[in-house]
Amino acid sequence: MVSKIVSMVAVVALVVVGFWGYREHQQKQALLIKAENQYQRAFHDLSSHMDLLQDELGKALAINTNRQLGPCLSNIWRVSYSAQADLGQLPLNLMPFNRTQSFLKDIGDFSYRTAVRDQQQQPLADGEWKTLKSLYAEANSIEQDIQKLQTDVLTKNLRWMDAELALTQTHKKTDNQIVDGFRAVEKKVSDFPEIQSDTLSALKSRNGPHIANVSGQNVSQEEAARKAAAFLDKPDTNGIKVQKNGKGMQYPSYSVTLQHPNGQNEYMDMTIKGGHVTWFVNNRDVKDAALDLVAGQEKAEKWLSAKGYPNLSMIKSEQHDNSAVYTFVPKQGNVLVYPDTLSVKVALDNGEIIGFNGQDYLFHHKQRTIGQPKLTEQQARTYVSNRTKIQESNMALVENDIGQEILTYEFIGTMDNDTYRIYINANNGNEEKVEKLKQL
Template sequence: MFRWSLITLLSIAVIGVSVWGYQEHQEKNAILIQAENNYQRSFHDLTYNLDLLHDKIGSTLAMNTREQLSPQLAEIWRLTSMAHNDVGQLPLTLLPFNKTEEFLQQMGDFSYRTAIRDLDKEPLSDDELEALESLYEVSGGIEQELRKVQNMVLNDNLRWMDVQLALVNNDEQADNTIIDGFETVEKTIEGYSEGKLNASMMGTSSKKDGFTILGDEKISEEEAKKKMRSLLRIDEETKITVASTGEGANVPLYSGSYKEDDTTGYIDVTQNGGYPITLMINREVEERNKSLHEAMQNAKDYLSKLDFTTDLALVESNQYDNVGVFQFVPKHENVWIYPDAIQIKVALDNGEVLGFVAKDYLENYHEREIPEVELSEEEARDKVNPNLKIQEHHLAVIEDDMGEEVLTYVYLGTLNQDTYKIFINASDGSEVRVDKLKQAEMKY
């Protein structure tokens, strides 16, 4: 009797395990099928979007009126964004495909910058027409290669899951048609003259070469270490490790770090000029004892002791838990210079500066000639949404969507429960930008 009971129990167990295994197998297959379907959809969408992209660029070359050109360029920008998104959904993480992604990014940037421009006042230049011809040629090559891959995928029922498996296993011996096809696409981009493509696509900018404020005079490692101790506020007994960047760095730096009890600190100082570019102190911040206003004053006092301009304006302040984060910009002839921003972080327990970033300031700062305003403040105010309750205003230099510096009237105002900054071009009254300011985050 016991024997038959045991056999029955074992039989039930075997049947149960078999059913469970079958269900697991079915669920695994369902997941694999869903993943394969998503990969196939993204691939065919990519091929379709690049087909359209090639046609749209060709149509643009034949156009001559702004009414047609601007929407067409905007459509090219939309298609490049979609193609970029399609690439991101394919299992190509382990496959070198950066040149193609960079090409799509550059194409999108070029078409966007050109689409938002007033083409009546500033029509396409010869360089930009050459860029469009280059885009047309390269996109045509990509289109042909992807069509070949698509044809083989459809005819031979190739699976993207095999691509993922081959890439994960780093199987160089595997004959994978899809991988070979995408490598050919990448080589098509690499084989094209990058100088011709990039120079014409990147456009021009009013920016200087950058970091001109640093000068040519270099400081020694010992001088850098002394400056680091002062900025980190540590004494001679605290060990600080300093290393310099290697050859070929865009901005040669001395990087310092230290650890003392539960506090660690990091700082970068430029070798030319000895300017601090980043600073970060990690420690536990205790209960808040300082107001945001007091912390802002501490931040301003700290920056005034550095080798930066002392005439700074606060453009943004935020509180995150027990830390205040502030953004300052220099003022020139009472005009706020937004591209030269400095960010600084202050602990609200004792007012200590925990970090700052001065890269934008050091990269962009240069002597500027502020142009004369062509609109009065009242005329610019009329361009602002009448529903906005304006609280304050000032003149500022900002960068527009094309990276060009523009003199604007900045209006700070509220609409419903939100606060906005409206930037009005001081020359023609156009609305350059609208920024919604962050509010204090709720704790859940």
């Protein structure tokens, strides 16, 4: 009797295990099919967007009126953005594909910055038309390669899951048509000549780190560890690990990790040239807040002063749960220099600094020649909407849409229950930008 019961229990157990295994297999297959469908959709959307992008670039070349050109350039920007989003959904993160992404971003930046300006005052210049023509030819070449790959995917039933698997097998040579196709596209884009455009040059000049402007000599990993210890106010380098970042970074740098015995880690990036910390974060748990925003600001200002950042003005504070982030800009004379921002995160339980981002300040801060405004503050006020009640004003250096530094009057005002920062060009009264401030 006992043996029969044991046998029945064993049979039932086998049935249950078999059913569970079958169900797990079915669920896994469903997930794989869903992922494959998502990859296929993103790829075919990419092909469609590249086709449309090439069409819109060709249309921009043929347009002869400024009224038609603006909307066409806006479409180019929108489609290039969509193509970038499509690429981001494909499993290509294990292969270098930054040149193609950069190419699409350049198209978007160029078209957007050209579209938003006044075409009557600044029509398309000969050099910009040549840039459009070059982008059209290059986009056409990429589109043909993508279409050929799309044909192969459809006719040969190529699977993206196989491409993803091929990319993970870096220890051995793999043969995958999708991977090979995208590598060919990336190589072709790498061979394209640099796009010549004052608009793009200005944007890249600003967005790219100016490592040549950074002071100091290259530091070794050992020196970087000592500098990290000093930055963290540690007496030694115990627990600090330094690793050199690869060539894909915007500037030569080290990644630094401080490992605590309790398993908590702190992280930072440091330039190899000069050993300057560009950002730092400590993701520790922050307990209930014991400090208010004013006390937290005092902690941030004291820490920045000790680290050698003088003459700063706090322009924004935001509280997130039990911590606060403070944004500062330097002042030159009576002018707030917005391009050189830095931010500090303070834990409001004990006032410890748990975050810092000084990259903009490090790469761009310098003594500038700032001219005198042609407009008085009172004259500049007349360019602000009369629906806005102005509460405060300052002189401020800001960047316009193409990365040029512009001297402005900054007006902080309210309308209904919202607060805004409004920047009026101090020389011609143009409204350079408007920012809506968050309510705490």
